[in-house]
Amino acid sequence: MTVAKLLVRQPLRGTSPDWPTVALVGEIDLSNVAQIEVGVRAAVPFTAVGLVLDLSGVDYLDSTGLRMLFQLARELRDRQQELRLVVPATSRLRRVLDLGGVFGTIPVVVPPDRANQGAAQ
Amino acid sequence: MTAPWLVSQVGVPVPGRRRLPRPLGRTGGQMAAVGLAGAALILLIAHTALVGLRQVDHAYAAVGQIATAQRAFQHADMLHDALRADVALALAQMPGTQGPDTHTGVAIDAPGFRADLRAAAAVRLPGRLSVSLQALRPEQEQFADDAERIVAQAQVDGQAEMLAARAQWPAFKALFNELADAQAAVVAQLSEQSGQKEQLADSGQRTARTRLAAAAAAALVGFLGIALLLGRQGRRLAELAARERGVAETLQHSLLPDRLPDLPGVALAARYVPCGTGVEVGGDWYDVLPLPGGEVGLVMGDVAGHDLGAAAVMGQLRNALRAYASEGLPPGAVLERLNQMCHQQRTGVMSTCLYAVLDPVARVLTVANAGHYPPLLVLPDGGTRFLERPGCPPIGAVRESAYPETTYELEPGASVVLYTDGLVERRTRPVDEGLELLAREAASLPAGLEAACDHLLEVLLADGAPEDDVALLVVAPAMLLGPHLDLVMPAEPDRLVDLRRALGRWLDEAGADEDERYEVLVACSEAATNAVEHAYGPGAASYQVVGDWDPETGEISLLVRDWGRWRSPRGQDRGRGLGLMTALMDDVTVDRGGPTAGGTSVLMRRRLAACTHPAGSEVSTGERVSA
Numbered sequence: 001m002t003v004a005k006l007l008v009r010q011p012l013r014g015t016s017p018d019w020p021t022v023a024l025v026g027e028i029d030l031s032n033v034a035q036i037e038v039g040v041r042a043a044v045p046f047t048a049v050g051l052v053l054d055l056s057g058v059d060y061l062d063s064t065g066l067r068m069l070f071q072l073a074r075e076l077r078d079r080q081q082e083l084r085l086v087v088p089a090t091s092r093l094r095r096v097l098d099l100g101g102v103f104g105t106i107p108v109v110v111p112p113d114r115a116n117q118g119a120a121q
Numbered sequence: 122m123t124a125p126w127l128v129s130q131v132g133v134p135v136p137g138r139r140r141l142p143r144p145l146g147r148t149g150g151q152m153a154a155v156g157l158a159g160a161a162l163i164l165l166i167a168h169t170a171l172v173g174l175r176q177v178d179h180a181y182a183a184v185g186q187i188a189t190a191q192r193a194f195q196h197a198d199m200l201h202d203a204l205r206a207d208v209a210l211a212l213a214q215m216p217g218t219q220g221p222d223t224h225t226g227v228a229i230d231a232p233g234f235r236a237d238l239r240a241a242a243a244v245r246l247p248g249r250l251s252v253s254l255q256a257l258r259p260e261q262e263q264f265a266d267d268a269e270r271i272v273a274q275a276q277v278d279g280q281a282e283m284l285a286a287r288a289q290w291p292a293f294k295a296l297f298n299e300l301a302d303a304q305a306a307v308v309a310q311l312s313e314q315s316g317q318k319e320q321l322a323d324s325g326q327r328t329a330r331t332r333l334a335a336a337a338a339a340a341l342v343g344f345l346g347i348a349l350l351l352g353r354q355g356r357r358l359a360e361l362a363a364r365e366r367g368v369a370e371t372l373q374h375s376l377l378p379d380r381l382p383d384l385p386g387v388a389l390a391a392r393y394v395p396c397g398t399g400v401e402v403g404g405d406w407y408d409v410l411p412l413p414g415g416e417v418g419l420v421m422g423d424v425a426g427h428d429l430g431a432a433a434v435m436g437q438l439r440n441a442l443r444a445y446a447s448e449g450l451p452p453g454a455v456l457e458r459l460n461q462m463c464h465q466q467r468t469g470v471m472s473t474c475l476y477a478v479l480d481p482v483a484r485v486l487t488v489a490n491a492g493h494y495p496p497l498l499v500l501p502d503g504g505t506r507f508l509e510r511p512g513c514p515p516i517g518a519v520r521e522s523a524y525p526e527t528t529y530e531l532e533p534g535a536s537v538v539l540y541t542d543g544l545v546e547r548r549t550r551p552v553d554e555g556l557e558l559l560a561r562e563a564a565s566l567p568a569g570l571e572a573a574c575d576h577l578l579e580v581l582l583a584d585g586a587p588e589d590d591v592a593l594l595v596v597a598p599a600m601l602l603g604p605h606l607d608l609v610m611p612a613e614p615d616r617l618v619d620l621r622r623a624l625g626r627w628l629d630e631a632g633a634d635e636d637e638r639y640e641v642l643v644a645c646s647e648a649a650t651n652a653v654e655h656a657y658g659p660g661a662a663s664y665q666v667v668g669d670w671d672p673e674t675g676e677i678s679l680l681v682r683d684w685g686r687w688r689s690p691r692g693q694d695r696g697r698g699l700g701l702m703t704a705l706m707d708d709v710t711v712d713r714g715g716p717t718a719g720g721t722s723v724l725m726r727r728r729l730a731a732c733t734h735p736a737g738s739e740v741s742t743g744e745r746v747s748a
Contacts, residue, residue, distance in 0.1 A: 027621070030650050031614035060621065062643045063697040064650060092639045099704045100697055 018049040019084075025057035028065040037068050041075070050082035056111070061093050066100040073106050084109055152350045159343025166336035173329035180322030183247070187315040190244040194254075194311060197237035197261070198304050203230045204268040205297050211275040212287050227272045231265045238262070250314055253307050257300070264300055267293050365429060370395065372432045373406075376439055381409050385608050385623030386481045386599045387417055388536075390570035392578055394591040396427075396543065404431035404472070405541045405592040406439050410446050413615075415622030417481060418446045419596060421493060421539040422474035422516075427589075434470045438463075438516065442476065452476045452489035456516065456524040460491070463517035471517040475539060481598040482626050484531040489524040491516045494542060494556075497563055501534030505560040508537075536570070536597035538563055543589035544581050555581065570595045602627045606668035612653045612683065620649055620666060631670040631677060633729050641677065641727060644705040647698035648681035648723040675729040682722045 022043045028036060044051045053072070055061070073083040085108045087093060097103060207226040238261055241254055271293060274286035373395075381389045391407055404424025412418050420442055424435045441462050445455040455476050463470075475493040479486050488496065488508055492515035495507040513524050531537070538559070545555030562580045566573040573595055582591065606627050610620050621642050628638045645666065652664040664683040670676065703709045706725040714720045 027618065029614070029617045029621075029646065030654060031617060060639070060642065062646050062650065063701055066697055092635060095636065095640060095705070096643055096701065099701055 017045075017047075019052055020044060020048055021052040021054055021086075023054040023057055027060035028058060028068070029060065029062065030064050033064045033068050037072065040072060044076065044081065046079075048081060050084060051076060052084050052086060052109070054086040055091065055093060056086055056088050058093060061096060063100065066096070066102065069102060069106060082107070086111060152347060152354070155343065155346045155350060159340065159346065162339045162343065163336055166332055166339060170329050170332040170336060173325055173332060177322050177325035177329060180318050180325055184315055184318040184322060186244050186246065187250075187311060187318060190241050190246055190250070190254075191308070191311045191315060193237045193241040193244070194304070194308060197234055197241060198301075198308065200230050200234040200237060201261075201264070201297070201300060201304065204234060204265065205294075208268050208271050208290075208293060211272040212283075212290055214275070227269055231269050234265050235262070247314060250307070250310055253310060257303050257307060260296065260300055260303075264293075264296055267296065369429045369432045372429070372436065373404075376432070376436045377406060378408060382411055383609055384409075384411060384417055384481070384619070385606070386602055386626055387479065388570050388597045388599055390574045390595050392574045392591070392593040394543070394578060394582065394587055394593075396587050396590050404435040405543065405590040406435050407539065407592045407594045408439060408443065409594070409596075410443060411616065411619055412446060412478065413449045413618060415480075415482070415619055417479045417596070419477045419479060419537075419539060419594065420446075420474070421496075421541060421592060421594060422472055423493065423541045423592075424470055424472040425515075426470060431470065434468050434472065437466075437468065438472055438474065442474070446476070451526060452478055452487055453524045453526040456489045456491050456513075457522070460516050460519075460522050460524075464520050468517060471515045473515045473542075477537075477539075479537075479596060479598065482622065484533070484535075484598045486529045486531055486537060487526050488529070489513075489526045491522075491524055492518070494540060494545065497538040497540075497560060498529065498531070499536045499538060499563045499566070500532065503564045505563050507556070507560070531598060533600040534597075536573075536595055538577070539594040539596070541590065541592045543587050543591035544577070544593060546589065547584065548588060549584060570597060601630055604631070604670050604672065606666070608666045609663050610649070610666065611663050614650075614653055617646060617649060617653065621646060624666070624668070627668055627670075628677075631729060632675070633677075637727075637729055640705040641679070644702045644709075644725055644727075645679050645681060647702050648679075648725070651698055651723075652681060652683035652721070670729075677727055677729060679725045680722060681725075682720060684720045 020043055022040050024036065024040075040051070040053065051072075053069075058065075069083075069085070076083045083106055085097075085102070085106055087097065087108050087110065089110050097108075102108070204227065207230055210226070238258060242258060245251075246254070267289070271286050271289050274282050274289075277283075377393055378391070381391055389409060391409070393405070393407070404422075404426055406420070406422050406424075408418070408420035410418035410420070420439070422435070422438060422442075424431045424438065426434075438459060442455060442459055445458050450458070456474060459474065463472075472491075473493040474491045475488065475496065477486055477488040477496065488510075490510060491513050495509040498506045498508055500506070508527070508529060510525070510527050514522050540559070542552075545559055546552050547555060550558075558581060559577070562577055563573075567576055574593055577593060577595075578591070602623070606623070608620065608623060610616055624642055624645055625638060628641055633641065649664065649666065662684065664681065667680040667682070669678050699709075699711070702723070702725060706727045708726040710724045712722040712724070714722075
């Protein structure tokens with residue numbers, strides 16, 4: 001099983017239990033998207049208000065990744081929870097997220113400056 | 122691992138259990154039985170022949186005895202006549218006129234006669250003859266006595282004595298005649314006996330000769346039988362050994378890559394030469410592994426031993442190493458775990474192993490070495506260097522061993538040669554000389570890795586078939602991919618990353634900026650993902666990516682083609698790929714093929730912002746190992 005240098009980080013230190021944060025690092029493609037989806041889903045407790053998914057460390061994402069994001073957003077919405085994405089202003093992913101229609105559908109947080117990307121919110 | 126699997130893998134028939142030759146016990150017993158029977162037969166025949174010869178000996182001795190007796194008796198017979206003549210002569214003389222002759226005649230003949238009789242009697246003769254001789258003896262003695270007495274009387278000077286002597290003549294003559302007949306009969310008996318004995322001896326000799334010949338023939342037959350059995354046994358042993366070798370070879374071949382992976386930007390060539398002599402099979406192996414991050418794992422190993430067991434251990438190590446490597450572990454950690462696994466499983470077999478990870482884009486080689494010969498670095502200017510480090514123990518030798526890594530930056534055009542000991546170790550040549558020869562030859566290799574491999578094998582194995590198996594792997598990261606890219610990728614999700622690595626490198630060469638690079642990668646990956654996911658069911662085959670960039674206009678074109686049937690997007694959130702492709706590229710054409718003709722082609726074009734690049738003038742597709 002190829003995991004393209006991707007880590008699913010459990011809720012970051014200092015984040016609120018209402019808003020657990022998961023950071024993804026590496027590349028997301030057909031080979032690992034299902035595994036990531038399972039990992040991310042497991043990181044959202046039933047009691048949480050929503051999930052912050054930090055894409056700052058993601059180098060590659062295509063329509064398979066987009067599909068996962070929409071799937072997650074829909075699942076959380078069904079549970080009255082919310083998915084928020086962290087995408088730096090300079091992220092290479094922006095064009096694809098834009099073309100895929102993410103920005104109109106899923107709330108995106110832009111971290112204040114690049115040096116602080118990893119710790120969004 | 123079952124035999125039918127092996128058959129289908131390599132096409133070498135593996136014998137079923139029932140058809141394996143029986144163990145050696147039965148034939149060993151047969152041989153012992155034939156040998157013992159042969160020996161007993163030979164002994165028996167030799168014994169009877171010896172007995173026969175002794176009988177012949179006795180017969181000839183008897184013939185000799187009879188001859189002696191015959192001679193004595195014949196002489197006695199002659200003197201018997203002489204005595205009669207002596208007496209007749211003495212009686213025929215006038216009284217008083219007898220000379221000394223008559224007296225002398227009897228005086229010589231009578232003792233001689235008696236001596237002959239004694240001599241004849243002294244010979245041991247067969248019973249009947251002995252009796253005949255004994256029976257005759259008193260009368261013969263009587264005859265001699267009479268002869269002496271008559272002659273003595275006749276010699277006395279007186280008429281009356283002469284008359285008295287002459288009066289005895291008739292009786293003496295009668296005795297003489299009687300004896301003559303009897304003696305003739307005995308002589309006849311003697312000669313008859315002699316003839317019989319002679320015949321007996323002759324026939325005995327013939328029998329003995331026949332028996333000796335028979336013994337020799339029997340021995341010959343016995344030995345032939347043993348030789349035949351030995352021959353059959355030898356063939357059976359050879360067959361057994363050949364079968365074991367066949368199984369080991371089949372196993373080994375099934376564990377070696379039947380073809381090297383097609384990795385963009387990495388030129389590879391490998392050779393495996395099984396040892397030419399004996400029935401042994403080596404535990405050498407090599408492997409080339411595409412790794413998750415687009416790197417390439419290079420493996421070269423040698424399990425101690427030359428049998429089925431070694432081949433089996435080789436298979437275990439190879440698979441374990443593949444598993445650890447696919448986790449993306451660095452070389453040192455991979456060898457460490459391999460060593461731990463060996464100790465946990467108590468394979469009890471040692472193996473040298475070299476594991477290196479090559480990043481073909483950065484041209485960085487990271488090596489960990491467990492007691493294997495060092496790889497040879499060949500520089501484009503013809504310089505060579507063994508990548509030697511303080512040695513680490515082989516896998517399975519020391520528990521908890523560490524395998525430090527060394528990193529080398531390969532200059533453009535450099536190549537690396539990995540090999541097993543069979544290449545450099547020859548009985549007729551010290552190892553140092555072998556290594557020296559390898560380095561010398563590697564400095565002036567023909568262009569192309571395949572030709573380079575052939576050349577190295579030709580020179581280093583010049584003195585005939587190798588005594589040990591030889592594995593050889595030459596790898597060279599391509600300097601540049603060039604404006605034309607043609608990749609055939611396996612339709613597996615796990616290999617999409619390899620496509621992105623190769624395409625990324627190609628786009629870098631074309632001068633794409635960061636955003637362009639990412640966007641073209643996404644567009645092409647969408648088509649590739651479609652080929653993997655939509656165009657095929659499970660058990661995927663492959664798809665092709667052909668790229669071209671024009672250095673003048675800065676336009677790139679990418680064709681992604683598969684050989685499956687197009688499947689319309691299904692399920693939620695699907696079908697975004699085509700939208701992304703059209704948005705990210707200037708122009709996208711999808712050819713879904715006809716209703717019968719299989720295959721989907723996606724052709725994409727995009728003009729890059731930067732349109733002239735110095736790289737365009739010095740393009741090479743790699744595969745160069747020497748300057």
